Amino acid sequence: MPPETREPMRHAGMRERNLAVLLGVIAANQPVTRARLAALTGFTKTTVSNLIAVLAEAGLVHDGDMLHEGDRGRPGIGVSVNGTGAAGLGLEVNVDYLAAAVLDLGRRVRYRLLVAADNRNRKPAEIAVALARLAGQAFDSAAEQGLPVIGATVALPGLVDRSGMFRAPNFPWDDVPAAAFTDLGLSGLKLPTRAENEANLAALGELWFGAGRANLGDFVHVSGEIGIGAGVVLDGRVFQGAHGYAGELGHLQVDPAGEPCACGARGCLERAAGRDAILRAAGLGDMLADHALAGPLEPLSALTTLLDSGDPAATEAVGRAGEALGRALTDVVKVIDPDTIVLGGIFSTIAPWTLPSVEKALRAGGLYGQVPTVVVSSLGEHAAVLGAAGRIIEHLYSDPALLLR
Amino acid sequence: MPPETREPMRHAGMRERNLAVLLGVIAANQPVTRARLAALTGFTKTTVSNLIAVLAEAGLVHDGDMLHEGDRGRPGIGVSVNGTGAAGLGLEVNVDYLAAAVLDLGRRVRYRLLVAADNRNRKPAEIAVALARLAGQAFDSAAEQGLPVIGATVALPGLVDRSGMFRAPNFPWDDVPAAAFTDLGLSGLKLPTRAENEANLAALGELWFGAGRANLGDFVHVSGEIGIGAGVVLDGRVFQGAHGYAGELGHLQVDPAGEPCACGARGCLERAAGRDAILRAAGLGDMLADHALAGPLEPLSALTTLLDSGDPAATEAVGRAGEALGRALTDVVKVIDPDTIVLGGIFSTIAPWTLPSVEKALRAGGLYGQVPTVVVSSLGEHAAVLGAAGRIIEHLYSDPALLLR
The missing domain is CATH 1.10.10.10 (Winged helix-like DNA-binding domain superfamily/Winged helix DNA-binding domain)
Structure with a gap:
């Protein structure tokens, strides 16, 4: 051979x-x-x-x-x-918010915005219009600060496959080309813009701007929002898999007898430990109906208020979610044996209540020397949009000749 | 930063x-x-x-x-x-056999031996003595053929961690240093010898000598013996994980209510689809008692005889094992998204009966574009020992200056 x-x-x-x-x-x-x-x-x-x-x-x-x-x-x-020599624009479409960030070449955050948006009840084209508005504002702010934006990355809450299709079971519409969110028609900007999976970008955000700075080794960053994803970082780079689908943590089966999932399987982690599942189990299901008004952070702060007061249903709900997450992570550890697990998104917000049950499940899972260190993200919901902007800056550091061509 | x-x-x-x-x-x-x-x-x-x-x-x-x-x-x-310019020695300790192989620089198999051995009822030192005898025979045969053996690799049926401890739940003894099987005291040989996980070496054997030659892309090779392991090959190299434990397929949980496993967890794949579990479910449990006499291949040929005759219990047993394997592989695909899965070891022998249920479970598991191609190993039980010998040869190809130092 x-x-x-x-x-x-x-x-x-x-x-x-x-x-x-x-x-x-x-x-x-x-x-x-x-x-x-x-x-x-x-x-x-x-x-x-x-x-x-x-x-x-x-x-x-x-x-x-x-x-x-x-x-x-x-x-x-x-x-x-020269910190102001170039800048990267990060954009994010999530289930219930939009976000934008600008980073300069010195890796300083120059602009950051998060806006509640009920994207599940909007069409892709409507979301793209709102996103383009955010991008324009971020770009104007960069220009005012004398920063030449050289490219943009859009974080999407689901899988972007190699053929460029965006597939997100948490939206009611069918697959759309990711280009729906990158061809933003920003007149005159002509920014090279590409879309990537939110979970992967959140892991990069963590690597560059958060817990990852403390040399985590190979790590898995858990993105907990309404959906649950994971970004796998091996040797300082996101591992994407053969078709771009690596790290589909939210759809690992934690209960073979569990309820059906939009993905086609049943008993997926997302049904047990996703944000809405936790809120319902904690008795906060009402708030989900008012979602468009409440924004993404209100139900979560209602949850932490209950947890702070020692509410039994909320405490039980969050502990069970942590246990399910820990069991799914045990499988992840058996497959890829990372040094560290970073709990991000809502799991960083509720870490005081979930971390013990995550760690307990990991210890009960038949692991030997490979029980990973579990740390809590310091970036929470901002990890993905910072990773998206960081992609542009890191690309420039790895190939500065880009700007000469 | x-x-x-x-x-x-x-x-x-x-x-x-x-x-x-x-x-x-x-x-x-x-x-x-x-x-x-x-x-x-x-x-x-x-x-x-x-x-x-x-x-x-x-x-x-x-x-x-x-x-x-x-x-x-x-x-x-x-x-x-110069095909005879150098040769590599592969050795293997498995639960119920020992094996040796010699490959020359032209990647031709010059010697291959597999001997039944009831290693579960022997102490590590006794196994090492028997292994040293095999190594000596292989070395003598290489010498007779004019082949200078420049190094050896020992495949072990379990985890070898970064500190060199060999941990195998399928043996009754405690952890031992892997050196117990590499310091073979082959007087005068002084071969550089190191131990590695059997599942990883089987994946490399497949890559270099079996199905992998057909450009499988990133793949997971399933090593099905009494235990079940997997070798993960990314970019043409085995991915080991942070502590050397990646690919612990046999201990993924397929049934939260299943029976306890020696690893400490319960409902592990190995309890549902390992060789002995399949034989018991097929009504061939008696043969396991006579194991030391029967050798590793006899119960398996009794099983295929039953399957060929359409025996319902055997067919049901193998179908269920394939379904459990398929569910565990679905989780592996969600985590690392490989191009291909290679069924090796006993799963290659019984592939006509298990492959359909493996593929059915993969299709039902909520995968999208990432359903991998499933192929059957052409090397079966020989994959690991060929991979072990191949390690030496590939090392030489990647750094021929080794021989000059």
Whole structure:
């Protein structure tokens, strides 16, 4: 059989690669002199200077004050990443809200907006109009702050398959092309825009801006909203699976005798531990009827109020949800054996009450050395939209030559 | 936060890398002239000649007859991989057999032995003595064939964690260091020997020697013996997980009300679809008592005889096992979304009766576009020991400089 043949390294991609290496090293050590950059990268000083000239022309780095490095070194000009050299736009369509965020090249949040929206009772075209309005506002704010937005990512609450179809069992409409939410007709903007699964982007948000900064190793980020998804991060990258469907946590079966799910199976985790299931079990089902008025956060704060007061039904409901989540996660651990699990979305909000039952189920599940650490997201509902904006920025760091083409 | 920094390419590892590239290209195109190798790799002809000299000195390639390539090219000497330049030894300890295999550098099987052994009623030290005897026989046969064995891999039927402990719920003894089966005291051999999970090695065996040759994409190989494991192959490599426990298919819960498992959980797949469970359900439980005499293959051929005759209990037993396996695989698909599932071990033997129920369960499990292709292993019980020997050969192809150090 033919062995795995690999392309020999050629010089064509070397400059692009070296630009990315240098930009990364500048970001991690800024401000930093050319001499020190040469020592850190192994490039010659001439190469460092030439590459910096290219990055500076693209607006990605700039020179600052003179620096004295160490005791004996001669002073040199400090080079830094130009935080305002580029920006990424993140957008999110969720079942009951829309969101937007702008991140600059220094990975600072420059704009963030979350608006309640009863998207289950709207058509895709109506949602797209509302989303385009949000995108326009975010873009205007970026422009006012002098930030050139170079691309956008739209987080969608369901699966986007390789053929670009968006499939979300939590909406009443049939599959639609994801392009319905990326061709936003923003006149004159012409932003490269692509759609991705919300759970995957939330995991990236966590990696870049949340708990992931503490070196979680391989981790699974649980996105708990009305639906439940998971983003799997292996070696610092989202693992998508062969068809883009990896991490379908919400549809793992936790009860073979459970109620039917919109996905076609029965007893899915989402039916036992999704937001609406928890609210109903806690006696807050009424609030779901008034949903369009209440917005996404009101029923959840009603729930935490009940939990704070020690309400037995609410406590029981949340404990059971945690137990079901823990059992589904036990299966995930048996399949992919991650270092860490991050509880995100509503599970971060109700973590004080669910975390113990999640951990108990994991301990009872026949795991050996591989019981993962369970941590709580610090980003909650903002993880996905930050991951969406971060995608653009990280893409630029991994290939700064993008801006030169 | 610091971005993902990458090491700039240095020249230190370039020669090793280029040796691997060239050896791979020779193997895929042999016999092949130096001129054509230069065209295929992008290396200069001088570089090709220098690298070939190094590979030839290590005994990995040799010159053959003159070749005419194409219509116009001048004739040149054909270079080929030296199939007898090195060999890898694979060893396997399973619950009811021991096995050994030798592969040469041309990836041909030079020796293969499978011996029934009632390992559940032996202590680890006794098993190691028997395994050392097999290893010695395989090594002698390789020597007689003029094959220098350069390393060995031992497949173990359970988890080998990062700290080197071997944990197998299907044996009555406690955890032992995997070194119990790698320090074989083969006097004078001094082979570098390491232990690995049988399910992972079976997946590699399938990738290199079986169904995997047909470009399966990302796949999950199901190792069905007395225990059930799975090897997950992503991007042509086994995915091990954070602690080496990925692919614990046999302990996914298929029945929350099912019987307790040695792992500590209940209703595990292994209790419903492992070999002994199937034999008992098919009315062949008696044969398990005589196990030490019967060997691993006898009860299985009794089962297929019953199935061939249309025996209702056996057909029902195997169909139920397939359904349980299909439900567990549905969860695996939801977590990692592979292109293909390969049914190996006993599931390849009884595939005509189990495959339909596996596929039915997958179709009923709420999957969308990600229903994977299910194929049957052509290697069956030999997959793991071939994968174990193959590890050595593939290691050499990926780093031929190993032999120079």
